[in-house]
Amino acid sequence: MASPAAPMPSLIRPRASRNQSQLGSVSLSSDNSASTASSRRRRDFVFVVNPSGANGRTGKQWTQLLPHLRTRLADKCNICECITSGPSDAIDVTREAIKDGADAVIAVGGDGTLHEVVNGFFRKGSPVRALDQGPDHLTALGLIPLGTGSDFARTFGWSNDPRQAIDRIVKGVKSKLDIGMIEGPNGDPHFFVNVADIHLSAKAGYFASMYKRFGNLCYVIGALRGFWGHNNRDMRIKVNGGEWRTVDKVTALCVGNAKYFGGGMKITPTVDPFSGDLEVVILQNFKWYTFLLKLHRLYAGTHLEVKDVSSMRVQSIEVAEVVPNGDIFVQSDGEHFGFLPTKFSVLPGAVDFFC
Numbered sequence: 049m050a051s052p053a054a055p056m057p058s059l060i061r062p063r064a065s066r067n068q069s070q071l072g073s074v075s076l077s078s079d080n081s082a083s084t085a086s087s088r089r090r091r092d093f094v095f096v097v098n099p100s101g102a103n104g105r106t107g108k109q110w111t112q113l114l115p116h117l118r119t120r121l122a123d124k125c126n127i128c129e130c131i132t133s134g135p136s137d138a139i140d141v142t143r144e145a146i147k148d149g150a151d152a153v154i155a156v157g158g159d160g161t162l163h164e165v166v167n168g169f170f171r172k173g174s175p176v177r178a179l180d181q182g183p184d185h186l187t188a189l190g191l192i193p194l195g196t197g198s199d200f201a202r203t204f205g206w207s208n209d210p211r212q213a214i215d216r217i218v219k220g221v222k223s224k225l226d227i228g229m230i231e232g233p234n235g236d237p238h239f240f241v242n243v244a245d246i247h248l249s250a251k252a253g254y255f256a257s258m259y260k261r262f263g264n265l266c267y268v269i270g271a272l273r274g275f276w277g278h279n280n281r282d283m284r285i286k287v288n289g290g291e292w293r294t295v296d297k298v299t300a301l302c303v304g305n306a307k308y309f310g311g312g313m314k315i316t317p318t319v320d321p322f323s324g325d326l327e328v329v330i331l332q333n334f335k336w337y338t339f340l341l342k343l344h345r346l347y348a349g350t351h352l353e354v355k356d357v358s359s360m361r362v363q364s365i366e367v368a369e370v371v372p373n374g375d376i377f378v379q380s381d382g383e384h385f386g387f388l389p390t391k392f393s394v395l396p397g398a399v400d401f402f403c
């Protein structure tokens with residue numbers, strides 16, 4: 049059930065009754081007068097909050113932030129707070145909010161929460177649309193970064209300061225943000241907004257998620273654990289639908305819509321999330337000690353000059369093993385996605401984003 053941040057506004061009504069302390073299932077107005085005069089109606093902003101983000105810090109900070117949020121926004125729009133009840137909840141909540149005509153869905157948490165909210169903007173590979181707001185209605189995406197890594201926010205130079213994030217939402221400046229699409233051999237497409245990656249870094253991310261209690265150190269621990277039993281592998285890539293070619297001894301292949309992953313590594317340092325393309329960075333033939341020696345360059349984003357590191361701009365890239373084993377990890381936005389083969393492509397300017 050929705051947990052209102054302000055006295056329950058008339059345009060936001062709870063629909064499903066679930067555990068009040070958990071998921072806020074939102075239902076926004078389907079009032080005809082609101083839909084026919086959308087420019088005049090009060091806007092509906094839905095805040096999707098992961099209370100467990102940053103080891104529970106997100107939930108605490110959110111509670112402290114609410115009075116400030118009300119002061120800044122309550123006279124401009126209806127505020128609806130949805131507290132997620134567990135993994136994937138943010139996807140469903142976002143889809144429901146968009147269908148119900150929300151003007152903005154704002155992810156409150158880390159990159160994992162943002163990733164889920166972004167995936168809620170789509171269903172079976174197509175954008176989710178409002179049911180009663182007319183074809184031109186678009187729901188904007190917002191972010192209050194309050195996670196462990198909050199890597200997506202780093203591309204814009206944003207800190208984890210929620211008051212600055214609220215200022216951006218109040219200002220209301222939006223840009224058309226590119227979204228990455230990721231397709232495996234089975235199932236519906238999946239979406240990413242930050243960085244998707246393959247092999248060592250994806251394995252490291254998988255392990256890092258087990259050590260989040262150590263803060264940003266979890267990424268280094270994850271990487272070192274990922275090297276345990278790691279082999280660089282020969283892979284095949286197909287760029288922009290061209291010919292397949294072989295890339296030897298791949299350590300990691302990273303597809304960036306934004307610049308940072310792994311708690312501040314500037315892995316795809318030249319990408320622009322509003323440019324309509326993705327940056328692919330391939331690390332080849334790295335040993336565990338190469339990784340340690342070059343770590344500072346990965347954080348600084350100066351690794352493109354290092355031997356066995358290459359970069360290219362793409363609209364799409366397909367990646368497969370030369371000898372398929374089905375054990376090469378793939379992750380998107382720090383979340384485990386599955387295993388190769390996989391295709392990555394960009395949806396230019398797919399979402400309006402408060403920035």
Ligand SMILES: Nc1ncnc2c1ncn2[C@@H]1O[C@H](COP(=O)(O)OP(=O)(O)OP(=O)(O)O)[C@@H](O)[C@H]1O
Pocket residue numbers: 098099100101102103132133134135136137156157158159160161162164194195196197198199260382383
């Ligand atoms: N109520 C919940 N309880 C437990 N886990 C949740 C809940 N809501 C969401 N999650 C999961 O928590 C995961 C991590 O959340 P989030 O990304 O916000 O924080 P973080 O991992 O600390 O930050 P970052 O990803 O920036 O390092 C998400 O992938 C999400 O699936």
